[in-house]
Amino acid sequence: MAKLRVAGTWSGVLDEVDLENWTVPMLREEVAKRSNVPAGSIKLICAGRMLKDGDGTEKLSELGIKANSKILASRVAVDEGKSLKDAEELNQRLARVKEAVVALSTRHTDGALPLEDFNMEIEDQLGNKLHLPESDRQALMMGLMLHTNGKGLIRKGKFRDALEVLNMAEESFSLCNPKTIELVDNIAMLQMDMVWCYFMLKDIACLSVAGVRLDKARDGFERAHGKDASRLKLLQAGNSSELAVYMRLELLEAVVAYHSGQLEKSRRYLMSAQTKYKRLQVSDEVLSVVMGMGFKENEAKRALRINNQDVERAVDFLVEERARKALKREENLKRQAEILEQKKYGVTPLKKAVDIQLLNGLVSIGFAKELAAEALRRNENDTQKALDDLTNPEINASIQNYIETKNAKRQKQDTDSKIQLLVSMGFDMSAVVAAVQAGGTMEAIMQRLLQQGPLPNPAAAAAQAQAAAQAAAANAEPPADASFSEPRDVEMEDEIADELARTDALSDYDIDVTREGEAINEYLALLDSTGSSSGSASTSG
Structure with missing residues (x-):
């Protein structure tokens, strides 16, 4: 018998699970029984993969579930109008998201040469890069990407889909060393976002787990921000x-308290939330002052909220933000140039990129850049071994010979590509070869060819184009990033990368509080109504 850890609609440990005999329907039934909900409303996720019933005979062990595996259980309302096709599309999207996140985090964690022209970094609340152990870095990066994707779904109002992605984010974060993440607020923010989804879905059945998640969120915020957010305010200069x-x-704590019958506790939370809500309201007068200085409405509102409606501090904040963004753009452009340079040098035997910092160190002591890059590439970025090769006359000569051969091959490939293109336009093969060998820009070569006379007939041009293409293919050199030849979901990877690019250190704190304000008033009215009813009943008694 094995133990399985379950989190979600019910949190606890299933002590006696026979992995060799239990099926997914049996596991779902057990979780549903402990959650006091219908089995048909439970979805199970393990290792980022939705557990499906299949034909009902596949055992848990056959699905890769082992002792102490973590199972995430989420409840979905049984919607008769939702077709099986819609459910399957959601499952496929979740699988695509998971695969894209794994691919991106792998490429941007272990020193591999990125396929993209950008690099992903983990930053703290001030925008400083965090240096973490590789395993923690990848797990944290996966969690952050999934969390960001989930928040994007929340903004679109797709709360049920968001919950599925947030569950996967929670699983990724759970793989991190607890000490690594105890001083960041991402886990706390994730817990709160999940409860926000419960609230927006009006899923009262998740009340008990919502309370647990909110307790975790408050504890997490206090660890990360300090008592009464004192540490965070210090870091952000009093903002x-x-x-x-x-x-x-x-607000969410008040909702849970209300539906748990803790009315006074609910009122205390609501009154405190209402006070904060009022502080977050930006008057048209101060907003127009800041916008009059050339700032957009959204950024002006954010700055005023963060700076307690102080116009001077808000403007200073916005100026600093623009300076930070400009610096970030410069750093990104520099990194893009580095990646292009790294691609030129190729990858190491273990498929890593040449370390530009180490390369610059070798160049600074007098070695030719291309020669030093090749020495580092061969030696897995080991500077000492690269130095040994560079100072060994025989090895140095062989490296130079390799570089010359490679460059000659690249030149030949470039020439063949030009010939192929020009021949495909209908120019005579022999004339094209002569024109290309004469040198010059592509425009100059075409001008010379046009001066030589009319184009050959289409049939002859097609035959020449095919011959040129075959020659170019024969001389083609594999790209520097050929190590990533496996299929990629470029569309999903780009979607996730774009979402990350739109976030900054304060994005999680930038909340449109309109719905919260409505909910505060709604629950205060419910409490007042409950109080009036109780008072009337008492009087009549």
């Missing part, structure tokens, strides 16, 4: 960026 986050947290 109140956390106000909207704590307002939403208190």
